[in-house]
Amino acid sequence: MAETVIAVRDLRMRYGSRDVLDGVDLEVRRGEVITLLGPNGAGKTTTIEILEGFRERSGGDVRVLGEDPARASEEWRAGIGIVLQSWRDHRRWRVRELLAHLGEYYAPYGTAERPRPRDVDELIDRVGLTDSADQMLMRLSGGQRRRLDVAIGIVGRPELLFLDEPTAGFDPEARRDFHDLVHGLVDLEDTTVVLTTHDLAEAEKLADRILVLAGGRIVADGSADALTRQVRARAEVRWSRDGQRFVHAADDATAFVRSLFVQHGDEIADLEVRRASLEDTYMQLVHQHETGSSPDPGSGFARPADVAGTGGEATR
Amino acid sequence: MAERASAGGEVVHNRIAMLRAERRISRRDLAEALDVHYQTVGYLERGEYSPSLHLALRIAEYFEVPLEVVFSLREFPRLGT
Structure with missing residues (x-):
């Protein structure tokens, strides 16, 4: 059994009098790709934000890479990669410049096993932005902007990568490139990936395991094939x-x-x-x-x- | 009203589309009730596919009409003028 990367028990989140998360249990092992599905408002983003350490939970036990995200160190943070739903800042920065700058923050946390940061030009090539490397961010198309978001998420060679609707705005070819990229991260670098999406074909292609979140709980947990057989x-x-x-x-x-x-x-x-x-x-x-x-x-x-x-x- | 003449196959006419429209049932609702894919309802209505006997009986049962109201070997008479 592979090492547990995320362990969540009875996670609760309450906004005012409304329980957004009402007892979520989940476990993710190293090298797994997990997709979180659920209707809008089901609590997917809230769950991810709690796991990332961006949001204080109302209750429950949460362990991510062995620590409680609500009280985790900078070193812990260096092991986490995040691709948010939308980035709109750094308009005047250029692609290579921004990635090099953000990458520097990871340098103190590099190891022989996980050199940090990544080589910037290699990274730019990997996400397919070589031709735009010297472009200002404000000149990027929506799809290019999203590729950059992904590059920012992995510049620190994370052990655990969170992707919130990563392929929104991608054309089919960009989507295919992105899937290849995720497969490479998992197969070659032993990265663990947690992503949310509304694209069920994408969930089926990428996920080892699909979790369906509805009404603040996990209502289904299994491979696409297992879920299909279940209902x-x-x-x-x-x-x-x-x-x-x-x-x-x-x-x-x-x-x-x-x-x-x-x-x-x-x-x-x-x-x-x-x-x-x-x-x-x-x-x-x-x-x-x-x-x-x-x-x-x-x-x-x-x-x-x-x-x-x-x-x-x-x-x- | 759908029909099809296939190479060597027999022609089965059906009134699925008419019954569905008359009762204001969506293609999706019919597909879900019959456990077939959404597109399959279109194939059946256009006569590109014939239902198995069992599926044909379920279609008739769904509309609560006898089988021959939905399917026929002869073309259905046009309604109205």
Whole structure:
């Protein structure tokens, strides 16, 4: 079992009379990529800010890299990388200048294992800003600005990197570059990554484990595949026979396909089994939470409220 | 009203789109009730895909009509003029 990097027990956060976090438990091990999903206002950013040491919690135990973030040292801070949702300052600084300047703060905390800071030109190349290295920040496009945010987050070669919606504003190619960058940080430098996103395809590609935060608690915790299996039983099966295309929704797709071949044998072509997407799963988890209904793996996707006027449970 | 003539396949006409519009049910609601993907409802309505017998029965049950109200081997008569 790898070393625990983040350990949180019964984390609570109260603003006025409202509990934003109501007993969050989570654990992250070294080298893991964790994605925090949840509707707006679910407490994702609050959770991350507490883990980063930027926000005092109302209650609970929090350990990050072995220390309590609320009372951690400068040395501890040097081990953390942060990419916030938006940066708008340093308008007149140039890209290389700013990265070199920020990097210097990390120099006293370098080790043989983790030389700090990173070589600035290498870093600029790595985030794809070589052509803009001498540009003023105010002249960068939104996507370039975001690449710079990521560079700032990793200039100190962090052990633990927090990314708050890192790819907002990225085009598909920039997004792909960013995913490669994260994979490199994790695979080659043993970095642990915690990110929030609303892009479920991104969560599926990047995360070893997905945590769904709703109503101030973690309501699901597992790989994209595990979560998908948790909420949905029925899969869609498509095939063609004699030039005609068919579709079926099967509780047991494997058994259905077996019977299809027993019945039609070689006539079956273009076979496809499509399980629920992470998006389907996420929507159902959040919906279950909002309506207070307990998880019911057999219920598929029909929402009683939605079909009430159209034949009730006729489809079940 | 959808139909399709495929190479060698039989044509099945359906009135899923009409029933859905008449009852003001969204494609997404129907997809969720049937446990199929959103796009699949479109494929079914356009006749690009035929439902399995079981799925066809569930569609009819969902609309609370007999199967032959939704599916037919012959083209459905146009409503109105």
